Amino acid sequence: MAATLKDVALAAGVSIKTVSNVINDYEHIRAETKQRVMEAISELGYSPNLSARSLRSGRTGVIGLAVPELSLSYFAELADSIIKAAERRGLKVLIEQTGGDRDHELDILSSPRLQMTDGLLFSPLGMSNEDAHHLNVNFPLVLLGERIFGGPTDHVTMSNVESARAATAHLLSKGRRRIAVVGGHRGEVIGSAGLRLRGYQLALEEAGIPFDPDLVAYTTLWHRANGATSMRELLASGVEFDAMFGMNDTLALGAMRVLQEAGRTIPDDVAVIGFDDLDEGRYSLPTLSTIDPGRDEIADTAVRILQERISGREGDVPPREFETRFQVIERESSALRE
Amino acid sequence: MAATLKDVALAAGVSIKTVSNVINDYEHIRAETKQRVMEAISELGYSPNLSARSLRSGRTGVIGLAVPELSLSYFAELADSIIKAAERRGLKVLIEQTGGDRDHELDILSSPRLQMTDGLLFSPLGMSNEDAHHLNVNFPLVLLGERIFGGPTDHVTMSNVESARAATAHLLSKGRRRIAVVGGHRGEVIGSAGLRLRGYQLALEEAGIPFDPDLVAYTTLWHRANGATSMRELLASGVEFDAMFGMNDTLALGAMRVLQEAGRTIPDDVAVIGFDDLDEGRYSLPTLSTIDPGRDEIADTAVRILQERISGREGDVPPREFETRFQVIERESSALRE
DNA sequence: CGCCCATCCTACAACGTTGTAGACTCGCCT
């Protein structure tokens, strides 16, 4: 059906290798020959068979991206950034959803299906630091996220502790002293929840405010529903607070909704800040203060170093850690006179 | 590096074709031989080279999905559903972002890069009905969305007219008579905006209410910002209305936010309904009434018929149109005594 | 004049897989 090098070669009266050379911009070709080949190519509508090319070269030009779910806005926006970054580097992205499930994640690391790709950007949620050794795979892998640190691969992550500290400090700077936290994971030390909670505690410590465990609401997932439920629990518990730090924007928005239902005014009664800088927070009522974790920078760095590993130039460079710059974004939900 | 059939064959003391047969579950193999091969396979950690396989078979097991942007929640949730539907059928999904740009869209239809896939799910935004002939491509293609009707390919779409009519009828049933519309596209007949506006008009007609052009706010894109801007314009224009139909949830949420800023109570002053059933609308304040367009059904149907076309069993079946079932979902933003 | 080198092109093999054709062994039927 589709034209091959052979067809073009026949039409142009040259060998297939010459056609291949034309396509690959080989230098030493007579202008006239080149022209003739080009004409044959466009006449036959030839375009190279990528499977064959990749069989020969060992490269597919495709990278895999494994995330929990695209319906979680954070990962949708991350995927968006990554696809754009990959496009700038001539790569395509194949997306795999793990559902945040550990078994599914481990599956992907060992699955042969992934061989249609040159490397993998991997953002686990179910795996924990003890699973780090599973990252020892024989294909290029760049780890994203906050579940595993010190693993055997390159790792790109946001500055969780620092930025959570800045978020908390921001609320403190508004005169708030009783800051609730929504989204903790019980017992977690490493992982977004653990790290961000640590940042929160550090900020309190700096301000000389004792940590009150009753102010922390724990959730399993970080969906809107969990934010809502957590906030209901906090309110029911009767604990007092004048601010809230949502471990991500989605949680914060879910919680904010419940706060308002309960008649609390934001930011006057409760000042709120989230984390992730989702587009959604720009149009909520009130607009949501947040941490911009530098998503584009994460995407760009991740794709760049994955490509470096794929090209093999860095063969024996030891695993590297990258932390991106963050920024506190003040919007209405925390806009109080300082 | 990686083991090949040859290595396995050598280790098991059989021909490579026998190994291939074992892998492909060929019937007539002695149990003992099979066992020996299996052992060699797991010992060497062999897994088939998909590029070679796809060169031989002409299939990659990957389908493409071209959408405007994943950061638009609707497309993120659509992609989520499609990836899941594809997984159920043993397919992987490669995602391409067009930015809703016509040139980029046309590019994809002619691009050789797509040859790493067996077929394409294509959701254009920039192309219009006059571009329909560009869909005449030599690879399996299933069209999604509302930009092009009657094109040369299979098409899966939601019931735009019917569901917009139902949405409008819902507001009418709440006693509302002046229903503003946010998200019109000037002059558009075909396309989500055109069709949904038509549904709106049909509902009015049925209720014997004259159509007032001043109630329609036009936008270019359907982002939150556009919903917000449109609503500001409507308010500034001084036109009176007691309800609003947002052509999608994102617009509705952006507009709702402005309405509330302006001191209007929802749903008492203005009843609101959107379109898409985004997760976000479940946790907004107030929660957003909407149309569930049957996203999972769209995804499932689209992947199914694409796979049918890929398998070629339907060689000469003419292009088919599929319309999914929709549902009106009433939430707080339109919850009035009837 | 003869040699060498650059230019331009070609033949062939190889990447790892699967389809095709066929070899060989049995047991069973005629």
Add this chain to the structure above:
DNA sequence: AGGCGAGTCTACAACGTTGTAGGATGGGCG
């Protein structure tokens, strides 16, 4: 006994591409 079909396995070619080795031509230089 001979033939036939089913079961088991193998050799070979082919998918479309690119790397390698090398052939042919012509110009420059000793």
